[in-house]
Amino acid sequence: MQEEGGMEGETTNAPGPSLGRLRGFAFDLDGTIWAGSTLLPGAIELVAALRSSDIPVVFASNSSRHGAAVLAARLTGMGISAGERDVVAAFDLVADEIVRRLGRVRVLPLATADMDELLASAGHDVLPLEDWARAQAVVVGNDPAFDFGRLRAASRAVAAGAAFFAVNMDARFPVAQDAFDPGCGALVEAVATAAEARPIVIGKPYAPLFERTLERLGCRADEAAMVGDNMASDIVGGRAAGMFTVWIDGRGDRAVDGQSPRPDLIARNLPELHRFWQNQRQIPE
Ligand SMILES: [Mg+2]
Incomplete structure (x- = not known):
């Protein structure tokens, strides 16, 4: 990857204007919004910026310990106000999937x-x-x-x-x-x-969780971002669902192995994604 001339130490994979035109954002939780009991840097600011631009945000989690109510309460406790409707958790979907089958x-x-x-x-x-x-x-x-x-x-x-x-x-x-x-x-x-x-x-990268997430966002798949740190679940599944995929590359080396699909955008962390999004928002249609 090339070094960008602008901010110190920043690299870019040159997001196109489509990033700035998205109408909904789905975020993975573990490793993307928080790590254990620690909220990751930039999460509060990015979610607040999207919400204040009237862009719906849904948290789409593979959580296998707790359901949406617990996760929403944890988000709120960390400073990102959320209700049960703001979280789609694989945990909650399994009981209904058994009923369905x-x-x-x-x-x-x-x-x-x-x-x-x-x-x-x-x-x-x-x-x-x-x-x-x-x-x-x-x-x-x-x-x-x-x-x-x-x-x-x-x-x-x-x-x-x-x-x-x-x-x-x-x-x-x-x-x-x-x-x-x-x-x-x-x-x-x-x-x-x-x-x-x-x-x-039930969970990512399989379809049920993405279908429910897109229903909640209320936009088409190609107008929605899936933001996550897990290539095998967030990116593979997001692409299969037809979403714009953003890989948060926690290690910062941007190494995508040959077998993985190419995400639409790689960001080192949420502050970098926030800057990319703000820059693309300023480009007129
Ligand atoms: Mg994750």
């Missing part, structure tokens, strides 16, 4: 206690671990109590014919700027390997 069934969840509540409120019968043999569906989220016994129950249930749902396939769950927990996808792969079965996946 199977109706109301007996479900064995490997997830947080919030998942038990979500499944029950959608009309499913939530099974305790020892009843795994009665499961019609298994859901794997980010399960902080994951252990050998839970892996054994879930994989036996799936091998015996229970439908297999994964909230997302993220390998890692960022807990701080330079630290991670094993992600939902790591746990899903353990169950999948033992059960010799592949899951139905």
Whole structure:
């Protein structure tokens, strides 16, 4: 990549005017808006600038621990005012996806206690671990109590014919700027390997989460940005949905490997994206 002459140390991949004409912005949360309990620099300012220009903002998260209500409260607590309608979380979509495919069934969840509540409120019968043999569906989220016994129950249930749902396939769950927990996808792969079965996946890069996000933004896919740090989920999925994709390259090396799709724009961080957007807004149509 070339160095730009302007601001010190800044590089650019020359965003076109389309950036300045977008009518909705979807932001990933983990690694894009926050890292663990730390809000990332520039997030408050960029969201405020978009909102004050009447451009809708939705937070589109693969969250596999909590739903929109918890995430919206966390955003508000960090200084970005948000309600449940401002957040689309893979976590919330899984219970309805099971209803859509199977109706109301007996479900064995490997997830947080919030998942038990979500499944029950959608009309499913939530099974305790020892009843795994009665499961019609298994859901794997980010399960902080994951252990050998839970892996054994879930994989036996799936091998015996229970439908297999994964909230997302993220390998890692960022807990701080330079630290991670094993992600939902790591746990899903353990169950999948033992059960010799592949899951139905709800979160990015799969379609359900993007469809819901675009409904909330209220604009066409090609008028909306998907901004995220994860190439495999945010960028691959955003492109497949037909959105303008912005990769936040946290490492700052802008290295896109040969197998990854090219994002429409690479920004090192949110302040850089903010500057790109402001510059493109000033170009008349
Ligand atoms: Mg992320």
